[in-house]
Amino acid sequence: MTSMFHRSVLALAAVALLAGSSAGNAQQQDKNRALKKYESGTKEFWTHPPDDWFLGDETEAQKGLAPPSGPPTGASDTELANIVKKIKLPPGFKIEVYASGVLAARQMAWGDKGTLFVGSFGLGNVYAIKDNNGKKEVKTVLKGLNMPTGLAFKDGALYVIAVDKLIRYDDAEAKLDNLGEGKVVYDDMPSYAAHGWKYIAVDKDGWFFLPFGPPFNVGIPPTSVSQIRRVDPKTGNAEIWALGVRNSVGGDVDPRTGKYWFTENARDWISDDLPSDKLNMINRIGEHFGYPYCHQGNLPDDKFAMGHKCSEFTPPVLNLGAHVAPLGMKFYTGDQFPAEYKNNILIAEHGSWNRHKYQGARIVRVIVGPDGKNPKQEIFASGWLEGDQGYLGRPNDILLAKDGSILVADDWAGAIYRISYSKK
């Protein structure tokens, strides 16, 4: 573990030196281009935001970088057996395939009776996985939803968030054969796809933290987005808890303090090594986390800073690295892992697309106290990335199981893994 840490410190130092020069060039080119203007006062903006929302800021050297697409039918069982053999874990930990054929698997949530619910990305499916004497039965229980990436289970009901609709399906575990139409309990959300897919974190009061991404890479966001809201699924009441947040698709409530921590994907197209993606904590309601003025706590945006200083904004708890794409995260509250893992944060990094040599596609462990001071990160699970751009899988969510093991969702291989620990 120590040696791993040293290596990552050295790697980071090298990255910082390189970044100094290449970012300089990219930003110079960037400066010469006119500022784009979006008209968010029209209805059209909210249904069809700018068509250049993820392309358009690229330099010539960055042309061709685009989100990669995985195997459409996921990995076969044979392929998965080979993938798990390649995953590196600390001593004593073991990874196995929990379920396969869970295409485009995203956020996971447990039903009270042990059903595992799983959302998906572009496919529009929600799955229910049941354990039949060790054999996992994967059933598609909802179809045709709009990017139902996030879900939660509360008081017997399954909640699914599909871009602009939070839908409740009552008594879900008893109705897996027909969940019905559900009831929309909150819909004060824009309908665009761009950064519109979401994640649900339930707090102790039963309210949901929901992210609202801006419909572009970087720009001055309309006032109702680039924020995190806290929504009461019972009444539809909502509060704005964080401002200045770009694309967040993961977060968890600190079991020690009740505060909300969340991952955030930073802007693209500056360079391979800038800016860093972040882990944040909301200390008090209404904090501003810097987007689009300041990135990674210390990098004013070349165009959009417009006189703002980074010191005006809440800095990240931790910079996780450039283009690692941190998504789902959980505090480890189980008893199976060694005691020093208690209340550590495990983050699923989906991995890069906006970088010539991908990084991420792994699980990192963050060791940090409740105040967010002196965080340390180390790699917990890796091996889903081969060569410069070769994904075998892309972890994107983590969920604790009753026995203290963790489940990991992989939307590239279309699988759920289980990682467990045993002393021997």
Added chain:
Amino acid sequence: MRRQFFPYVIGALSLAVLAFVSAQAADNAAIKEKTAACAGCHGENGISQTENVPSLAGQPDQFLQWQLVFFRAGSRKNDQMQPIVEEITNEDIRNFGAYFSQLAPPKAPEDEDPDLSKKGAQVAAGRRCASCHTDTYAGTKAVARLAGQREEYLVKALHDYKSGQRVGGGVAAMADVAYHMSEEEITAVAHYLAHLQ
């Protein structure tokens, strides 16, 4: 990428290879038989002679597979395709992708309106089509080949994206791009791409 996972077992290599080869041959025959159902609309050798039906020959393997997965999941809707794909297995999908991607792509017809093509080329540049579809418009991975596709089908596909009937893969980039295109642009870019070799 994905073929590297075939489970060769060194000790039983010769046996495994024999079994593998014959299984593969059987697969090929079986898949050819299954593709007969496709030929009715998509044409012999995956080159469509039917209006508003795309040629499949030479499309990227992953793109073909994704469309079948989308049809099966119901996120791409089509009355003809729906009943066919409902019961299709993952293995069938992989086989169809492999089969059609290896066929020679259609030959583009002679361009009877080069001025329109010129305009279409400008539209394509302005809309950054090549960023995903590649400079030759042969497509790659999950992104479709556009070069040599049927002209009226390209118009149809752009209309389907523009109206939101079709969302496309990943981050819905096509729906966003097409929404902002004028009829004039659609006509020109479809003509240009259909006549690209």
